[in-house]
Amino acid sequence: MTATMIKEFRLPDLGEGLTESEILSWKVAVGDTVTLNQVIAEVETAKAVVELPSPFAGVVAALHEQPGSVVEVGKPIVSFEVDDAGASNGGNANGGGNPTAVETKAAAPQPEMPQSQTPQSPTSQAESPEADATPAKREPNLVGYGAVVEETGRPVRRARGLVQAAATTVQARPKSDDVPAERPRSTPPVRKLARDLGIDLQLVPGTGPGGLITREDVQNFAGEPEGTSAVPTGPAATGERETRTPIKGVRKFTAAAMVQSAFTAPHVTEFLTIDVTATMELLTRLKASKAFEGYKLTPLTVAAKAVLIALRNNPTLNSRWDEARQEIIQFNYVNLGIAAATPRGLTVPNIKDADRLTLRELATALSELTDTARAGKTSPSDLSGGTISITNIGVFGIDAGTPILNPGEAAIVALGAVRKAPWVVDDEIAVRQVMSLSLSFDHRLVDGEQGSRFLADLGAILSDPAMVLTMV
Known part of the structure; x- marks a missing residue:
């Protein structure tokens, strides 16, 4: 009978140097036949919920972790029973490839052979000229990195009789008394x-x-x-006066990032209250226009475009302080971060190359960004690489604040609520729509004059959108 091999898949580093992830759910069970790159699990990092694709085609032999378990990077989470011949095409059989996959043999029962007829071990095969002549092919070790699909001419095995043997082979590891007990499996x-x-x-x-x-x-x-x-169900039901919640996931990451930012970058915050009646009237006209039919337009959409335009004349706010090299890095592109309140906590996904987008493209990108964030599906790559951010505190009815910089960025703009208020227009009191803008910036990178000019330009655009003609 054809020999099979047990392939162990270890939790990969999902980006940003994260050291652990929580298994949210398994999409497969022991005994299921899976295909290459089929989604097998959902895991939650400190930044996002990520779908894990299968690095192998075969049968699930064992699930080493239960939903709710917090797993360190590099720890085995699932084993697969794969065809020996097909598996040997991967990197491990040739001495290279994926560090997250470990293989063991689990062959079907066969008669005993004389020693001279014993098949070669994987080590001897790897050292043979035939093995060296075959180029090593990497197996996937990161989410989004797909394995090379090869036609082997052999069907995926569905022999359920070997599944239990495969699972036993992987799980029956000797345990040392020096190894601390594993965390109890629970949700x-x-x-x-x-x-x-x-x-x-x-x-x-x-x-x-x-x-x-x-x-x-x-x-x-x-x-x-x-x-x-x-x-x-509440303090009245139990008499308890406190509720304790473990700090993990996004909350843990956000707390660490904010502490680092607050005690590393010298923050300066400036405020400007403006009349945005003209912008709100423009927004109404755009919504009624056929050119924007089907697009979601909000004050955030227009404010985001205004921030991008104001940066053209004030590029120092789109920069980063490189402590290691003692350099200021000024970006010639804008990855615009948008602070999003989600069920998992605060996240700041960013729109890549937002400065190249038209107003309609920006509206679409903002809509997709917020929908994805609220669904908890933002990828780690979308949460990194931001160059400047916006936080829309106005949606909570807040007028102004002192936002903390997203780590690695020079500035963040807070948009306050749009309110009707008395305003002086041509020496007369009139009811106008008013908004407060808050700008926090890193004083190592941005001088007071530069920050003030940027905030004044932003206010000028939102007070009178026609001012854009003088800035572009």
Whole structure:
């Protein structure tokens, strides 16, 4: 019978040097046949929810982590049973390739052979001239990097009889007494329930798949009948005066980034209140125009375009301080960051080369950016590389603030709420639509004059959009 091989897939570095990710859900189960680059799991990093594609075509032999587990980069998360001949085309069989994949053999039962007829080990094969003549091909080790699909002429195996043997081969690893015990397998709601009840999950036997600790296991351990909800519905229901939430994921990353920014870059914040009646009237006309039919236009859309135009005359605000090289890097492009409040916390995805977009293209990009962020699907690449940011605090009814710089950027603009207010027009009091702008900038990069000129230009455009003709 044809020999098979167990391929172990280790959690890859999903970008930005992140050291761990949480398994949100598996899209496959043990025994499922998967194809190359098929999505097998959703994982959450400190920045985004990412879909993991399968680096192999074969049968899922074992899932080493349960949903809710926080896994360190480089730790095995899933094993596949793949065809030996097909797998040997990958990088590992030739001594190179993907560091996140580890292979072991799991062959079908065969009669014993004399030693002289024993097949060569993978090591001897790799050292043979035939193996050296075959160029090494990398296997995928990062999300978005697809493996090379090759026609082997052999169908994907669906022999369920070898799945259990494959899983046993991978999981039956010797354990040292010096190795600390693994974190109990459970889901976030179950861990919260255990915390609420004051139960150490290390003491709770798991009855779920692979030893997973279920809600019923925790309730039974606590001596509560099944079906009884032990999750507090509020302080009045339990008498508790505090609620503790683990700091992880986006919240943990944001906190660290904001502390770093606040105590590294000397912040200066300036404010400007302007009459945006002309801009709001322009927005109304654009929405009624056939040229913008089907486009989502908001004050943020126009303000974002105004920021991009104001940067042309004030490029120092589109720069970065390189501490290691003691250099100021001025960008000749604009990756415009937009702060987005999501169920996972604050994220700042950015629109690449936003300065090259027309108003319609910018409207589309903003709409896609916010929809993706709220769905928790923003990719790590969209969360890095920003050069200047906007935060629209006006949607919460806030007039002004002192925004903290996104790390690595020189400036951030906060847009306040648009309100009707008394305003002096031609020496007469009139009701106008008014907005406050807040600009924070890194004083190492941006002088007060430069920051003030940028804010004045931005205010001039939003006060009278026709002023753009004098700036471009």
